[in-house]
Amino acid sequence: MSEELLFPEIEPFNSGFLQVSPIHKIYYEESGNPSGLPVVMVHGGPGDCSSPKHRRRFDPEKCRIILFDQRGAGQSLPSACLEENTTDHLVADMEKLRQHLAVDRWLVVGSSWGSTLSLVYAQAHPAAVLGMVLNGIFLGYRVNTDWIHGPSGAARIFPEHYDDYINWLPEDERSDPFDAYTKRIHGADKELAMEAAQRMLTYEGQIMAMEATTISKNEERAEAEAMMDAAEKQAAQAGFAQFAYSHCLLETHYAQADFFLKERQILDAVDVLKNIPITLIHGRYDLICPIKNAYKLNFFMPHSRLVVVSNAGHGTGEMLAEVMAEIDKMVALFT
Template sequence: MNQFYPEIEPYNYFLLDVGHDHQIYVEECGNPDGQPVLFIHGGPGGGCSSNDRRFFDPDVYRIILFDQRGCGRSLPHGSLDFNETQYLVNDIEKIRQKLAIDNWHIFGGSWGSTLSLVYAENHPESVLSLVLRGIFLGRPEDTIWTFSSGGAIRIFPDYWQEYLNALPKSNQSPSIKIAYDLMVGDDKPLAMKVARAWSKWEIRCCTLKPNDEFVNAATNDESCWTLARHEAHYMVNDCFLSPNEILENSHRIKNIPTTIVHGRYDIVCPFDNAWLLHQALPNSKLIVSETAGHASIEDETKHHLINATQQMSKINNSQ
């Protein structure tokens, strides 16, 4: 099995002013003269981690990571103002222009796959290749699956009950809107309680095998505050996408080499997301992690992703 590349530190990092009082954190790692690759994190609201640098050979790649608006090291922390999908797409283009990159590889997982696809469909000329993991198409049925009346709660009803127990008794219903209103309301202790419960519910569902270390690392108060509130903000607004936007616009990226990696037992983003995307992109390569759920740190998925980045470097050399 492929393992992470050794830990590395950025050789450059900065805050980029993207307007509307938002400054986004950007860092560069690896080889300054290498092939540029942009890592797009999940959530929305997840932020990047040091392990996200390690999917890429630092001798081959100029590795670029950024924290999306309002999360991670971006400022102001937790801001949902002017925080929509198209703003994030525009931010990515501003990063590319700031770094004077003509075109680059894109690597994104979960919500990061959503944003990668929307960005590529808007700027296909800027994308050399796509490596996507844990596909989330951003349709209403995809949000309902995990956070409302969908199938996930039938698989983990005990975890779901713990989430419901965090809601006021008058609001114990599986409504994303109710949770969102509580998390952006004036009662900050209650908002934090709901955000913790929301995040813990999702993160516990991410791995095929229970992984307490993974759950604990992803559910500290700062992470929960942005993950839960950002996700609910996007979900109540249909991810700021038109109905079935990604699949309907897939013809725009049909010629971009695309590798899709998806866990067979992904409860957060069911496998049909990846299957439908693969059908819409017949030239794409679909790799199924047969022993994994949603998380990128699961051994088989990690192996496939690192193998995909190794293959990705040959795309640029062949053009």
Template sequence: MQTLYPEIKPYARHELAVEAPHVLYVDESGSPEGLPVVFIHGGPGAGCDAASRRYFDPTLYRIITFDQRGCGRSTPHASLENNSTWHLVADLERIRAHLGIDKWVLFGGSWGSTLSLAYAQSHPERVLALILRGIFLCRPQEIHWFYQEGASRLFPDYWQDYLAPIPADERGDLVSAFHKRLTGADQIAQMHAAKAWSTWEGRTATLRPNPQVVDHFSEPQRALSIARIECHYFIHNAFLEPDQLLRDMHKIAHLPGVIVHGRYDVVCPLDNAWALHQVWPNCELQVIRDAGHAAAELGITDALVRAANQIARKLLDLPPEEV
């Protein structure tokens, strides 16, 4: 099994102002002359961490990580102002131009796969390849499955804690009910709702219980940005037209790619990856049999590290790595 590369520190950090009030945190690590790859984190609202740059061979890749609007080290924290899918697509272009990159590899998981597809379909000429995990197409049925009814039947015990901040008479539309609290003036109610929303995601993200993943999601500052920004996006259908990402795959179907998806992914069920694969014949679909949604699961990590090596060696015309 392939594991993450050893920890490395960035060789450059940037604070990039975009539309007010947002300032993005961006860093670079690995080889300055390497193959450019951008790590596109999930959520929306989760931010990057030290592990984000460790999927890539630092001798082959120039690794760019950044925190999307309102999360991580970007400021202001948990801000919903000027925060939409298309703002983030524009931010990626701004980062690419700022760093003097002509084309790059996109590496995105969960919401990161959504944003990767939206960016690639908007700027196909700037993309070399895509490595995607836990495909999330942000269709209404996917949001309904996880936040209203579906996954609730598999985890009724965790679901009760998710429901706790919402009165019974408001549970017919849970996204709207959470949105009301997450954007309201009552900060105690806001944090209560944020913790319930984000902890539900952390508890269901892995096939086997993983307290570290749950703790990561439920840390108060991260929980607030995840819950507020996700709910803001989902109440607006991620600012996408119906089936937009599948509809527009013809724009990037020629690009090489790898999809890694857990067989037992409850957050983003496997039919998302299957539907994408049907309209993207140039990609390789890897179904990880003993995994759920999280990148931290051993089988997912192994597949992602191997995919990154495979793509780098193909694009750099290097011999395949010896196993």
């Protein structure tokens, strides 16, 4: 992510946990202008989390910036809990959060899986949504999981990374690596599960961005590690291992259930969104969520506007200028 493009660092003026079920409570925070335009940021994954850098995509003088962590993710509790954790639950949580914060209507901004959840939320609660800015469009199809983890998708672009990914598995399980990794991540052997999760997340990271971006990030990581002592390196590795485990546990929980969506659920209900201004932003060379997702959604939703970023993959950092510009335009419509 290009630091110079972001707004200055800010701290929340309000944060806490909202009890959304007898089991789950979700972390949320507010920053920026308490009287500003309410904007909610929906993170990706499933299994990723909100970040202090997410606050900095929005003008803090104009926006009341709302971040939250989805069930089981980030600071939400209990961590990595799969019980009562489906897309419908997450949609209900967003609506409970809106009501808890006394927000009438809000601008919804989502990335990757966050775009999926944002669309499903808006279809369930269109009257609560002012507008939407979505990037890295994902429609929840199993074909996308197959594209990432199978031999006929991203593997053809990064065969060396794919070979590393599948060669850890026994030969007789390499034809369906997603299923093989999922069984291990959800298995009783926690050490094996954590290793499998780290390998899955590493592979996804290797195909996430343009190659130049990946090389640059690897160099930055190597420089940072060179300045660490042994204890700091151990702590960093433990942190990554735990994040990878919780992330991939949630990701595979959703993916093996087709993200708890009916086939074509989003496309079949686009008419509900016809009065909501929507901007779609997508990297031309996205190997996690191929651009066909965004193109298809724009085709079925012609009132939306599609912005294609020519030299970008899946990561928001490579299209940050476009994302922030489109957020500013959408904010200007309502302020």
